[in-house]
Amino acid sequence: MSDKSGLRVDAERNRQQILVAAEELFLERGAGVPLDEVAKRAKVGIGTLYRRFPTREELLAATSNERFLSLAEASQARDADHDPGAAIRAYLEELALNTSTYQSLAASLGTVVECGTPGCNAITAEGNRLLRRAQEAGAVHADVTFADFIYVVSAISIALEKDNSPKTRVIHLVDLFLSGIIVR
Amino acid sequence: MSDKSGLRVDAERNRQQILVAAEELFLERGAGVPLDEVAKRAKVGIGTLYRRFPTREELLAATSNERFLSLAEASQARDADHDPGAAIRAYLEELALNTSTYQSLAASLGTVVECGTPGCNAITAEGNRLLRRAQEAGAVHADVTFADFIYVVSAISIALEKDNSPKTRVIHLVDLFLSGIIVR
């Protein structure tokens, strides 16, 4: 009998082991860790890993899934308290911090976020919602796109990785994006 | 006799051949092209290439050197005509366009710009000068740093690479950073 994932139970067990091993190794050594080692720690053949996650990005997307889900939920929960601009600020800050979880996840963010897992879909939908609402309220320029958000978050995360900066730097960089560098 | 580079003439000749080959291949196939192929096109052993340019970044910095030099000069030439804010805008736009010359140069911009070649020094000095001047004139927030410029340009260039966007997109993204996304 197969459970709801549609995988055989042995396959599903291995899938979980791969996810656990990947999560650990990404945390320890960054998102570029050799996949052979992920397979080894998961006690699974490398072929099995590739069968389940054909690309590194898909594996990254899978390990990010829950984090993205809870980010999206947290953003919705904040909704009532904040004005549109503040909601976007909080969303961007949290996404940037999350993207700094693994060294060199940032470079893949654009791809990862399009991967179609529930978490990726949720975080994308939420970002689009916040953006649309802020634009309807006239709080954000009409020519800003969700893609701009992703680029900005990637840039900020890359910056963070490089000099291993504190959280305050995220706030500075998000501010920069939101307010512009020019005094007026 | 050695010329001013301090290299033996055969070594200097090979260095030039490597630079020419690298420039060609980076343009054709991006900044990640195998270095063996650069060596082959330069008609030089791979060992010679590594002796002269121990890392890919150093080779990138060397091929970017003249471009950076002329960008810095052009920026200084614009100086008279523009107000501080416009000078920065032009500087960022040109640097972003230049950084999109080779596919995947963007990711290395931060490292490349610190490489110490004359061109890297010139572009850094010029950026710092523009920034300081704008800040003294009160046109740019005091907490903006030159590192922010580099992050911004990287983000823009990564965006450009991804969807192979037209120049108008550079302008949009630079505007975003200069003015912020929030209406006021």
Add this chain to the structure above:
DNA sequence: TTTAAAATGGAGGAACCCTCCATTTCATTT
């Protein structure tokens, strides 16, 4: 010419990637 310092090239070991398929395991049918 001689000499030694500088430069060379490319073989080869290591790291990582990813495919392929002979074998094993699971779930269903009889």
Add this chain to the structure above:
DNA sequence: AAATGAAATGGAGGGTTCCTCCATTTTAAA
């Protein structure tokens, strides 16, 4: 509970790129 076929497995192996190392060659000074 035995048989059956679909699903899953693992890891050998071929490919790519990296980078070091050193026996040989080239240059330039003595």
